[in-house]
Amino acid sequence: MPLIHxxxxxxxxxxxxxxxxxxxxxxxxxxxxxxxxxVTILFQDVDKQDWAVAGEVxxxxxPD
Amino acid sequence: MPLIHxxxxxxxxxxxxxxxxxxxxxxxxxxxxxxxxxVTILFQDVDKQDWAVAGEVxxxxxPD
Amino acid sequence: MPLIHxxxxxxxxxxxxxxxxxxxxxxxxxxxxxxxxxVTILFQDVDKQDWAVAGEVxxxxxPD
Amino acid sequence: MPLIHxxxxxxxxxxxxxxxxxxxxxxxxxxxxxxxxxVTILFQDVDKQDWAVAGEVxxxxxPD
Amino acid sequence: MPLIHxxxxxxxxxxxxxxxxxxxxxxxxxxxxxxxxxVTILFQDVDKQDWAVAGEVxxxxxPD
Amino acid sequence: MPLIHxxxxxxxxxxxxxxxxxxxxxxxxxxxxxxxxxVTILFQDVDKQDWAVAGEVxxxxxPD
Numbered sequence: 001m002p003l004i005h006x007x008x009x010x011x012x013x014x015x016x017x018x019x020x021x022x023x024x025x026x027x028x029x030x031x032x033x034x035x036x037x038x039v040t041i042l043f044q045d046v047d048k049q050d051w052a053v054a055g056e057v058x059x060x061x062x063p064d
Numbered sequence: 065m066p067l068i069h070x071x072x073x074x075x076x077x078x079x080x081x082x083x084x085x086x087x088x089x090x091x092x093x094x095x096x097x098x099x100x101x102x103v104t105i106l107f108q109d110v111d112k113q114d115w116a117v118a119g120e121v122x123x124x125x126x127p128d
Numbered sequence: 129m130p131l132i133h134x135x136x137x138x139x140x141x142x143x144x145x146x147x148x149x150x151x152x153x154x155x156x157x158x159x160x161x162x163x164x165x166x167v168t169i170l171f172q173d174v175d176k177q178d179w180a181v182a183g184e185v186x187x188x189x190x191p192d
Numbered sequence: 193m194p195l196i197h198x199x200x201x202x203x204x205x206x207x208x209x210x211x212x213x214x215x216x217x218x219x220x221x222x223x224x225x226x227x228x229x230x231v232t233i234l235f236q237d238v239d240k241q242d243w244a245v246a247g248e249v250x251x252x253x254x255p256d
Numbered sequence: 257m258p259l260i261h262x263x264x265x266x267x268x269x270x271x272x273x274x275x276x277x278x279x280x281x282x283x284x285x286x287x288x289x290x291x292x293x294x295v296t297i298l299f300q301d302v303d304k305q306d307w308a309v310a311g312e313v314x315x316x317x318x319p320d
Numbered sequence: 321m322p323l324i325h326x327x328x329x330x331x332x333x334x335x336x337x338x339x340x341x342x343x344x345x346x347x348x349x350x351x352x353x354x355x356x357x358x359v360t361i362l363f364q365d366v367d368k369q370d371w372a373v374a375g376e377v378x379x380x381x382x383p384d
Contacts, residue, residue, distance in 0.1 A: 001243065001250070003131070003170070003199040007298065012224065014113055018121050020223045025119035027215045032200070032208060036118040040168075042071065042131070043114040049270055050299040051193065054292040055281035057274050058193070065179065065186070067323070067362070071131040072160070078305055080160060082313050087155045089311035095148045096140065100310040104360075106263065106323070107306040115129065122129070135362065142241055146249050153247035164246040170199065171242040177334055178363040182356040183345030185338050195259070195298070206369055210377050217375035228374040232296075234259070234327065235370040257371065257378070259327040268352065276351045283343045288328070288336060307321065314321070 001038045002028050009058070010045035017043050065102045066092050073122070074109035081107050129166045130156050137186070138173035145171050193230045194220050201250070202237035209235050257294045258284050265314070266301035273299050321358045322348050329378070330365035337363050 004024060012020075025039045048059035068088060076084075089103045112123035132152060140148075153167045176187035196216060204212075217231045240251035260280060268276075281295045304315035324344060332340075345359045368379035 001201050003168070005197045007195040008224070009193050014121075014123075016224060017113060017116075018124070020220070021116035021121055022119040023219045023223050024216060025116070027219050028212070031212045031215050032204065039118060040131070041116040042110055043116075044110075045114075046298055046300075049273060050301075052273075052277035052281070052297040052299075054295060055278040057270075057277055059270075060274070065137050067135040067360070069133045073129050076160065078313075078315075081305060081308075082316070084156070084159045085308035085313055086311040087159050088152060089308070091151045091155045092148070095151050096136070096144060103310060104323070105308040106302055107308075108302075109306075142249075142251075145241060145244075146252070149244035149249055150247040153244070167246060169244040170238055171244075172238075173242075174362055174364075177337060178365075180337075180341035180345070180361040180363075182359060183342040185334075185341055187334075188338070195296070206377075206379075209369060209372075210380070213372035213377055214375040217372070231374060232259070233372040234366055235372075236366075237370075257329050257366075261325045263323040264352070265321050272352060276348070279347045279351050280344060283347045284340070287340045287343050288332065 002032065002034065002040075004028075004039070004041045005044065006041065007044045007046050009051065010047055012043075012045075066096065066098065066104075068092075068103070068105045069108065070105065071108045071110050073115065074111055076107075076109070130160065130162065130168075132156075132167070132169045133172065134169065135172045135174050137179065138175055140171075140173075194224065194226065194232075196220075196231070196233045197236065198233060199236045199238050201243065202239055204235075204237075258288065258290065258296075260284075260295070260297045261300065262297065263300045263302050265307070266303055268299075268301075322352065322354065322360075324348075324359070324361045325364065326361060327364045327366050329371065330367055332363075332365075 021041050028039045029036050051058045085105050092103050093100050115122045149169050156167045157164050179186045213233050217228055220231045221228050243250045277297050284295045285292050307314045341361050345356055348359045349356050371378045
C-alpha cells in the first residue's frame with residue numbers, strides 16, 4: 001500500500017514525471033510484491049528558492 | 065489538537081474549500097471532543113500531472 | 129481524490145479513529161461529491177513531547 | 193534532488209527496505225539523471241489501524 | 257540529520273527565506289551539534305485560502 | 321503562521337527537543353516578525369533503518 005511523495009526541483013517535464021511514476025511503481029511492485037493499483041505517487045515541485053542545504057538556498061548555489 | 069493536511073486535485077472553488085474546512089472541523093470536534101480552535105486544516109492542490117496511481121499519471125487517465 | 133493526513137496527540141482509541149475515518153470520509157463525499165473509494169486517510173499519533181506551540185512543548189503544558 | 197517519503201503498512205523487513213531504498217534510488221538516477229547522492233528516502237511505517245480507505249480502517253478490512 | 261519542512265503564508269520575500277534558512281540551520285547546529293551540511297530545509301508557501309483554523313479559512317479572517 | 325515539521329534520527333533527549341523547540345520558535349519570531357503563538361513545531365523521530373541516502377540505509381552506514 002505504498003504512498004509515495006516525491007519532492008524535486010521544479011523543471012521536470014511532463015514526460016519525465018510520467019516515466020518516473022511508472023518506473024517507481026514497477027520498482028515497488030517488484031521489491032514488495034504489492035499490486036500496482038495500491039501504489040500512489042504524488043510529485044511536488046519545489047522552487048530552488050524554497051530548498052536550502054547547510055543554510056544556503058539552492059537558488060543561490062545553483063542559479064539558472 | 066488535530067492538524068490536517070488535505071491533498072486534492074486542483075480545481076475546487078474557494079467556496080468548496082471554505083465549506084470543507086468548516087465541515088471537517090465540525091466532524092473532528094464532534095468525534096474527538098476537542099475545541100474547534102485546535103483544529104488546523106491545510107489544503108494543497110495537486111495537479112493531475114503530479115498524481116499517479118498504478119504507475120499512470122491521472123492527467124493521462126482523466127484528461128480535462 | 130482527497131488524501132488526508134491527520135496528526136493528533138497519541139491516545140485516541142481504535143474506536144475513535146474508526147469513527148473519525150468514517151465521518152471525515154462522509155464529509156468529503158458530501159461536500160466535494162467524490163466517491164468514498166477515492167478518500168484515503170492516514171492518522172499519525174504525535175507524542176506531546178514532539179508537539180510544541182509558541183516554543184513550549186505540549187508535554188510540559190499539559191502533563192498527563 | 194529528489195526527496196522521497198514512502199508510507200507503507202508496517203511489517204516490511206529491514207532487508208526489504210534496504211532493497212527498496214537501493215532500487216528506488218537507482219530508478220531516480222536512471223530516469224532523472226541526478227546523482228545518487230542527492231536522493232534521500234524516508235520510510236514511514238503506518239499501522240493498519242491508522243490507514244483508512246473509503247471510510248474503512250484497513251485493520252478491519254485486512255485483519256492479521 | 258534534521259530535515260525541516262516549513263509551511264507559511266505566501267508572501268515572504270526571497271531575502272526573508274534566505275535569512276530564515278540560515279538562522280534555522282544555525283539553531284539546529286547549535287542545539288543538536290550536527291554539521292550544517294546535514295540540515296535540509298524546504299519552505300512551502302500556503303495561500304490563506306488554503307489554511308483554516310477553527311473551521312475558518314484565513315483568507316476570510318485576514319483579508320489582504 | 322509557520323508550521324514546522326522536523327524529521328530527525330531518533331535519540332534526541334526530551335531536553336534537547338525542548339531546547340530546539342524554543343530556539344527554532346525564537347528564530348522564526350525574530351526573522352519573520354510573527355508572534356510566538358502562531359509557531360507550531362512537530363518533531364518526528366526517524367529510525368536509521370528508515371532513512372536512506374544514495375540508496376544506502378543509514379543504519380548500515382552508521383551502525384550504533
